[in-house]
Amino acid sequence: MNKIKYPFLNQGATIGVTAPSSGAPTELHKLLTTARDRLESKSYEVLFGDTSWTQDKAKSASAKIRAAEFNKMMSDEQIQLIIPPWGGELLIEALEYIDFDHMKTKWVLGYSDVSLLLLAITLNTGIATAHGTNLVDLRGEYSDDTTDMWESVLSTEAGGSVIQYSSEKYQKEWQFDSPTACVFDLTEQTEWKSVSSKNAKVQGRILGGCIDVVRHLIGTPFGNVTHFREHFITNEPIVWYFENCGMSTTDLRRTLVHMKLAGWFTNCAGILFGRSPANTPVGNYEIEDVYNDLYEEIQVPILYDIDCGHVPPQNTFINGSYAEVELTNGKGTVVQHFI
CATH class of the missing domain: 3.50.30.60 (LD-carboxypeptidase A C-terminal domain-like)
Structure with a gap:
């Protein structure tokens, strides 16, 4: 019997940004850089993959390129959390190339099309995944109380508990x-x-x-x-x-x-x-x-x-x-x- 494996997010951790679904076209790159600046102001280090900056034909890159970049970040010991820029439409194309057998226990956070990958990871590996904010929604000068809980939740230790409330x-x-x-x-x-x-x-x-x-x-x-x-x-x-x-x-x-x-x-x-x-x-x-x-x-x-x-x-x-x-x-x- 296996158990659920819970990642842990340290303050000042390295965050990897990759786009297994949609990346940002040139005219929206500012959304990514602003979100990066906000996270870096909170002492995180942010590493962008190439797919974050490209978008054509409803996807950031080919299925194999998207999967390869995600697999690389999942195996990178330095990265504790992966946040895609946002969702998209065609993440399912990359699923067959995702390396579920060699995943390290780290957080993947997102929603929309990314939730397909989140659920697949948990079902197939027992690694807990986080359904919540995406990267671009962290670009504000501050976050509302509900969104802001992502850090507290991801910084909860295995064996611990965390409480959240409905928004106002x-x-x-x-x-x-x-x-x-x-x-x-x-x-x-x-x-x-x-x-x-x-x-x-x-x-x-x-x-x-x-x-x-x-x-x-x-x-x-x-x-x-x-x-x-x-x-x-x-x-x-x-x-x-x-x-x-x-x-x-x-x-x-x-x-x-x-x-x-x-x-x-x-x-x-x-x-x-x-x-x-x-x-x-x-x-x-x-x-x-x-x-x-x-x-x-x-x-x-x-x-x-x-x-x-x-x-x-x-x-x-x-x-x-x-x-x-x-x-x-x-x-x-x-x-x-x-x-």
């Missing part, structure tokens, strides 16, 4: 022409919700990501949830978290049924859904109908509008950790145990 406010839409000092324009009151009751509590090993892309792991060698459950967590219950970047309600519904039929929801303790810029209704099939239908089928707590994904800010969720998630009167608490 979230960003309704991006306003690129009027950026704020903390990057996000947080204007809307945050309220976590539940399908079955006003309050809820779930606990188990937490796994998930952007559902648009992690669904493509189903049926591949990289998405064997049963193997992970049997070999890394002794069949403990799983709490899934998902966020929908671009799917309609019917596409989301098809995906959730697919996951259920594939056995992903076996011994599931609960499912958390992030706020979404999508969830476009089809006919009169609304997102609440999707959540209700899923609840009727699997009969576990379903929480939604949580701080996760493309409607910032977001909590830092550690794939593989043991999580206790509690909803009380619209407010959320997430305790993650690195055990």
Whole structure:
């Protein structure tokens, strides 16, 4: 029986930036350099891979080049944390070239398309990965309290625990022409919700990501949830978290049924859904109908509008950790145990 392996982030650590999905085109290089400057002002050293600076045909480079650069950073003893610039579209092309057999225990942090790689790493190696902010969202003069937790979470020692709370406010839409000092324009009151009751509590090993892309792991060698459950967590219950970047309600519904039929929801303790810029209704099939239908089928707590994904800010969720998630009167608490 293997156990979950937890990396640790030291203050002043070296951070590697590589783009296994999308890099930054020339006109956006300033976003990367500003984020680098912010991190270096906090005593981190930042090393950029070549893929960070290139973007063409919906990817930073060919699949083999992206994978090779990522593999090199994963094997570099100097680097403690890898943060891609942001997500993208075609990370899945690089998966077959990722060296899962020789990975060192270090943090990989990100979301969106990067969550496909995060979940694959944890499922196949038992190394915990961090779903949270990407690099460019760290370019502000300061971070909001929710985003700012990434350092505390990644600096939690194995055997320890870390607590996070739901945000006070979230960003309704991006306003690129009027950026704020903390990057996000947080204007809307945050309220976590539940399908079955006003309050809820779930606990188990937490796994998930952007559902648009992690669904493509189903049926591949990289998405064997049963193997992970049997070999890394002794069949403990799983709490899934998902966020929908671009799917309609019917596409989301098809995906959730697919996951259920594939056995992903076996011994599931609960499912958390992030706020979404999508969830476009089809006919009169609304997102609440999707959540209700899923609840009727699997009969576990379903929480939604949580701080996760493309409607910032977001909590830092550690794939593989043991999580206790509690909803009380619209407010959320997430305790993650690195055990």
